Amino acid sequence: MGRWLYSLCLYLALPCALAFLGYRSLREPGYRSNLRQRFGHVKPDGEEPIWVHAVSVGEVLAAAPMVRRLMARFPERPVLITTVTPTGADRVRDLFGEEVAHRYVPYDLPHMVNRFLSRVQPSILVIMETEVWPNLVHACDDRGIPVILANARLSEKSATGYSRFAPLALPPFQKLDWIAAQAEADAERFVSLGARPERVTVTGSIKYDVRIGNQARAAAAGLRELIGGERPVWIAASTHDGEEGLVLDAHCRLLEQYPEALLVLVPRHPERFDAVARLVADRGLVTARRASGDDPAGAQVYLADTMGELPMLFGCAQAAFMGGSLIARGGHNPLEAAAWSLPVLSGPHVFNFSSVYQQLSTEGGMSFVIGRDDLARELGYFFGHPQVRRVAGTRAGAVMDANQGALDQLYEGVCWRLAGSFV
Structure with missing residues (x-):
């Protein structure tokens, strides 16, 4: 019931979201580009891609070393990176050029998410840090698509906010296949919100694995x-x-x-x-x-x-x-x-x-x-x-x-679940 009420509220708020996009596009024209992708109208780019979702620039930069390793380990698999912001999209292109596909993630409305998944048909979804959307996680679970929350962090303030909407917040965390948490405190907060303890691992922050070239x-x-x-x-x-x-x-x-x-x-x-x-x-x-x-x-x-x-x-x-x-x-x-x-x-x-x-x-x-x-x-x-x-x-x-070494743990954990999704 909670997810349906959430979806109804999102449908009602959709005109406001479109108005916000129009407003942002006055200062950042990139928000006008590929608008249809935000409604799930995307063209597939390869079969059963490895899908990595990174909200904006920071998450793209954090994901890049892992993506590079996955591309080397599974060269036959295409990689799709989604972002929310145009600056994130620009960073994907700067880092990878045509080596990976980029799309904007759809709004978290059931028909838009299902349209996106039907066209892309990803083999796995790796979400960077905190971007857990109820309809997206539910749809992936229905289709047997493993969902990993990578380099996951959850502040006390955010955990308190989620707990106020427990009927909505708890099911998505219960359905995540693996949460690679940055710290013990983050792991405890995820478990308190419904994540299964056996699916939560403290791997540390991959941002410690910064290498200055x-x-x-x-x-x-x-x-x-x-x-x-x-x-x-x-x-x-x-x-x-x-x-x-x-x-x-x-x-x-x-x-x-x-x-x-x-x-x-x-x-x-x-x-x-x-x-x-x-x-x-x-x-x-x-x-x-x-x-x-x-x-x-x-x-x-x-x-x-x-x-x-x-x-x-x-x-x-x-x-x-x-x-x-x-x-x-x-x-x-x-x-x-x-x-x-x-x-x-x-x-x-x-x-x-x-x-x-x-x-x-x-x-x-x-x-x-x-x-x-x-x-x-x-x-x-x-x-x-x-x-x-x-x-x-x-x-x-x-x-x-x-504190370095989190990237190795995250990479091995993703590879293990990714290999299982290919069977």
Whole structure:
């Protein structure tokens, strides 16, 4: 009964969803492309593909190493990657070109999901992190398609929200064939929502298995030389509306102590690049925009208004602030910064990655800041005490090294279930 009520509500909300797509497309034209795919009207691309669902850019990047291994292990099987956002779709094309197929995932309405599954006929579905949709999971279960929740995380806040709708939330978790949880706390929350304990494994986070390639290192070194090798440089990554102003205020205070300091500012959403540029100009700061090819040597703020370059940009900095944390967005993944052995700074709101931040904090690889004054003070201390900064960065890198191996466990678990689905 719960799923039917849920479906009825979705049908009633469909006009609002279409209106939202139209609104988003005004700023991001990509939302207008391939609109029919969101209703399940897709063309198959190969028989019984391995289907990986990744909501947006972060999930695509996390899934990429696993997808590469699966392609090598099962070369006869096509791979389909679905996303929700156009930026995620762009990242799929950037990483894989024509090696994999991309489609937009359908709305979670029964006839749209069934239309999609009838046309694609996947052999397995691997969902990255948290995207569990009741009708999709039910339809896959009906058709005998194994569903895996990979690199799975579930915050306490989200678990509480699911529990309020137990008749709807519990059945999908009960039907999942395997949940590869990032941490013990995540596993316990999934079990509390109905997942079968014998189908839940704590594998760790595959995001610890970050590898910085030679190409990224060379690009970072070149950009660092262009910036000026001796300058104090910090990066504010994946910032949000309402947060950039605090970051810029902190940078203005830092400039009083270190006039040569440079902030590499990386807003989370591309449609806000111009608005953030205006915020910088309003504070009278000299700005260079990466997309325009501006020279950052004389700038006070380097606005990284491009997509897909954040992993490289960390390599240009000496300290990293992770956005979405000074406001209640739950923070963003700090592990790419830690992979460069950078000390990490974050606001208090990190519930999306609580276990990761807790470990980094316990090992001395990161510090929490309350607001702009605290952020400016910590940055000033790091730049004034380079040995302290280097030790904190080394400890952050050590956390990465100590937690690697989740990708191997996830890959083997997917392969085992994938091989069974071919029989």
